[in-house]
Structure formats: structure tokens, C-alpha cells
Amino acid sequence: MPRSLSRRSVTGGLGAATLASPFFTFEGARAQGALLTRPIPHGNGETLPMIGLGTAVVFNVGTKPEERAGPTAVVRALVEGGATLVDTAPSYGQAQIVVGDILAATKLRPRAFVSTKLEEYRPGGEAAETRAALQQLQTDKVDLLQLHNVNKADQDMGGVNALKAQGLCRYTGISTTFERAYDAVEAVVKRAKPDFLEIDYAIDNRKAEDRLLPAALDSGTAVLVALPFGRGRLFRTALGKKLPEWASEFDCASWAQFFLKFVLGHPAITAAIPGTKQADHMIDNLGAARGRLPDAKQRARMIQYLETLN
């Protein structure tokens, strides 16, 4: 994404001068107060800050210092801003290795909630894949281990739950971002009641609301929102458009916060994991988990407004 577009979307029409304000510094972000959290339903009272970080694509970089500088600053911004959740997968190119290296180099592993995924889950194969992931992440336990891209209604979670029992992860879950797999995923959520479901959901991609999010609420399954910006598509829709005045009613100061607060406003959502390689974007995104969230009426108005931009 061109730098100019990113900058514009950070300010959400507030003007470039806003970037120099304390709001867009670590200190300024901290001064905004604690992040909103939601409980992990199976977590015995444990809560998660409602914004985390996705690392697909953006953390798939090499080993040169100049390639690692952006991702490292993003992870620092995440933790400095009071958040914890970093989501990765072995299939995101080098991302899982980069996450492991950064958490080790910054010594931030104890302050992070690390989520990764199993790609080729099959009886007997999960343990080897998990140990490889732990090695890359330079940790002896991840916080969340999810079956990636589940697409079978009878998907068994016994293997991954056995890894939890062995202490290799704290929570287990499933993920998909394919609508054709939603029926299967719904069946697994209802039957296996996983700790977590990671699903694509965005203001212009609301299919998950029909049955998956209600099923997750019923099963006590925490929900992580993948692709909250539709891989950046939403910023292209909003390019050059002014944030509506009434966005201040729910403490929204940028387009990124507009899109994120929309998903966080749904009661089934535990946290969103927008991807970014830019620390100022990370700080902007964390702002979505501060102040008020839109209620149902405001969320309907947000959808209507976005539709006028198309």
C-alpha cells in the first residue's frame, strides 16, 4: 500500500498535522488509557485485549536488519500500547520465524499471547508440527494452537487437545477464511466447542454473523477476527473520503478505527488481529480498543455510510 494512502487512512481526514500529535506516539497511545478487554470464555477469568496483530504477508521478510526493523517496531508498539496477541502460522512464509526472533530479541515473549496454527493436522502428525513451531517461535509453549483452514464437519480435535493436555499450548481452536467451509466450521464449533475460532469478518464481509458468531457465543468459543480490513480493501473504499462527524460518538479517530470498532462492537468478538508492518498503524489500530464501541444502531449506520462510499 502506498505510504500516502496509509497516512491518509491513519488520519481519517483529520489532517496530516494529527500525525505529529501525542496520539501517534507510544507515550501518547499509553496516555489514552488501558485497552478494552473481553474474557476468554473457557479461560477461567482470563481476558484478552481486543486488538492484536496478524503477521501473514506483512511479517514474511528476510533476515536483514532493514527488513526486520518494521516488524520489530510493530511488536514493540503492540506491547507498549498494552496489547498481547500475536497471530502467526507456519504457512505465512518466514513470518513464524520472524515472530520468534523478534520476541526473543526484544525479550517480549512473556508479555505476548502467541497464537499459531497446525497445517497438516492428522493423527500422529500434530505433535511433530507443534514441536517445530515451538522451535521457530523459541518458546516451550504457545498460548493458542489452531487447526488452520478446517473444512470437514467431522473434524476431530482430539489430537490438538492432547497437545494441550501435554502442556504444549494453553488453548486450542480452529480457523477458516473460506466461506465454503463455514457449514463445516459451524458443525465443529457446535460439537467440539473449541476454545477459539479465527474467522474472516469485516464491515463489508458479514457472512459470519449469520450462524458462525451465534454458534460461537453458544459454545463459549472466543472469536478472533482475521482480515478485519479485507486485506486492505476497505482502505481503498475509503480513500480520500471523510470520516463522518458522528464517528466521535464512539471515540473513533481514523478509518482504521472505524473498521475495527465495527467488528469489535459485535458481542461475539473477543479480539481482532489486523496485519501491519508499520508501528504508527499498530498504534492507530490499538486506538480501536479504547473508549466506546458502537452499539447495534450505530453499527447499522456505519454499514449504511460505507455503502454510500462505494
Ligand SMILES: NC(=O)c1ccc[n+]([C@@H]2O[C@H](COP(=O)([O-])OP(=O)(O)OC[C@H]3O[C@@H](n4cnc5c(N)ncnc54)[C@H](OP(=O)(O)O)[C@@H]3O)[C@@H](O)[C@H]2O)c1
Ligand atoms: N485462515 C486463517 O486462519 C487466516 C487467513 C488469513 C488471515 N488470517 C489472519 O488475519 C490477519 C490479518 O489479515 P491481513 O493482514 O492479511 O489483512 P487485514 O488485516 O485485513 O489488512 C492488512 C492491510 O491493512 C493495512 N493496514 C493495517 N493497519 C492500517 C492502518 N491503521 N491504516 C492503514 N492501513 C492499515 C496493512 O498495511 P500496512 O502494513 O501498510 O499497515 C495491510 O495492507 C493475518 O495476518 C492472519 O494473522 C488468518
